[in-house]
Amino acid sequence: MEKTIDESEATIEVSDVRKRFGSTQALDGMTFTVRPGQVTGFVGPNGAGKSTTMRVILGLDKPDAGTATVGGRPYRDLRTPLTHIGALLDAAAVQPSRSARHHLLWLAHSQGLNAGRVDAVLRQAGLQDVAQRKAGGFSLGMRQRLGIAAALLGDPPVVMLDEPFNGLDPEGFMWMRGFLASLAAQGRAVLVSSHLMSELQDTADHVVVVGRGKVLADMSVRELLESMSEGRVTLRTSARNDAMTVLARAGATVSSTGTDTISVTGMPAENVVSLLGAHAVPFSEVSSHRASLEEAYMELTRDSVQYRGMMPEEAGR
Numbered sequence: 001m002e003k004t005i006d007e008s009e010a011t012i013e014v015s016d017v018r019k020r021f022g023s024t025q026a027l028d029g030m031t032f033t034v035r036p037g038q039v040t041g042f043v044g045p046n047g048a049g050k051s052t053t054m055r056v057i058l059g060l061d062k063p064d065a066g067t068a069t070v071g072g073r074p075y076r077d078l079r080t081p082l083t084h085i086g087a088l089l090d091a092a093a094v095q096p097s098r099s100a101r102h103h104l105l106w107l108a109h110s111q112g113l114n115a116g117r118v119d120a121v122l123r124q125a126g127l128q129d130v131a132q133r134k135a136g137g138f139s140l141g142m143r144q145r146l147g148i149a150a151a152l153l154g155d156p157p158v159v160m161l162d163e164p165f166n167g168l169d170p171e172g173f174m175w176m177r178g179f180l181a182s183l184a185a186q187g188r189a190v191l192v193s194s195h196l197m198s199e200l201q202d203t204a205d206h207v208v209v210v211g212r213g214k215v216l217a218d219m220s221v222r223e224l225l226e227s228m229s230e231g232r233v234t235l236r237t238s239a240r241n242d243a244m245t246v247l248a249r250a251g252a253t254v255s256s257t258g259t260d261t262i263s264v265t266g267m268p269a270e271n272v273v274s275l276l277g278a279h280a281v282p283f284s285e286v287s288s289h290r291a292s293l294e295e296a297y298m299e300l301t302r303d304s305v306q307y308r309g310m311m312p313e314e315a316g317r
């Protein structure tokens, strides 16, 4: 039986954390809270400071300023840390000659945890059939699962995973999504980093978007989409000029995108349709587009990307 999750234990609070490596300001006032019962995506371009933040939370990097707490306490004050927070930072970090089961037994023993949990976490991570196999022969996806099994050994209220989708095949990807959702449904706080918003689109309830060591947005996925999606309507019409005149007069922003197509912003599709109808302007197609999470993310992080790929024409200059 798994224990009931105490809400006050199932939180991470990162407050004004600063960390510099030489001339790089890796964290520049990083501040956010991870709440119980939801999957929080931690997303930002390469070098944004996600891994450093996670290392600070786990007491592996010492911040120059600011605090990070798990269930209200700094990591160093947790007496049995694995019963408070389970983390997967580097899936490759396994002893290759040990079987999955032995790796977990060794970990449970070294951390003073109940060895009875080993079979439970092997099952939870879907590894029961390969438990006797040497971890050195595991694929990256299986190593991810083993890392997750290890993170769950102490049945912690907080679970933190750095790039858990890396290297997963489509089946593994779907499994990971369902698995993260089930951890959150049990009341745990789940923090998951990724540099791809698309990975989090149907996974995270909440997102903390970071760039250059600080938070750019901290909101529910729904709020993020609503805040970014101004809404654009595409219209196909044989009377392009009439349509543009009518819509512009009513306050919409219109631009021609082809001989018989125009793009409209600042007016919902329904109003476009009724306005054209009222002015007897013919049209054959109306479609409205909402920003995807990926578009919202690109927009937010545009100025924070450390290494932006050059466009071919720039490269040729």
Ligand SMILES: Nc1ncnc2c1ncn2[C@@H]1O[C@H](COP(=O)(O)OP(=O)(O)OP(=O)(O)O)[C@@H](O)[C@H]1O
Residues within 6 Å of the ligand: 021, 022, 024, 025, 026, 044, 045, 046, 047, 048, 049, 050, 051, 052, 053, 195
């Ligand atoms: N130990 C270190 N020594 C020097 N610089 C470091 C160290 N760790 C991180 N950095 C630098 O700090 C910045 C933040 O790195 P971090 O790994 O936290 O970013 P990230 O968001 O996790 O990126 P990625 O998506 O590439 O993993 C980067 O510029 C990185 O080069």
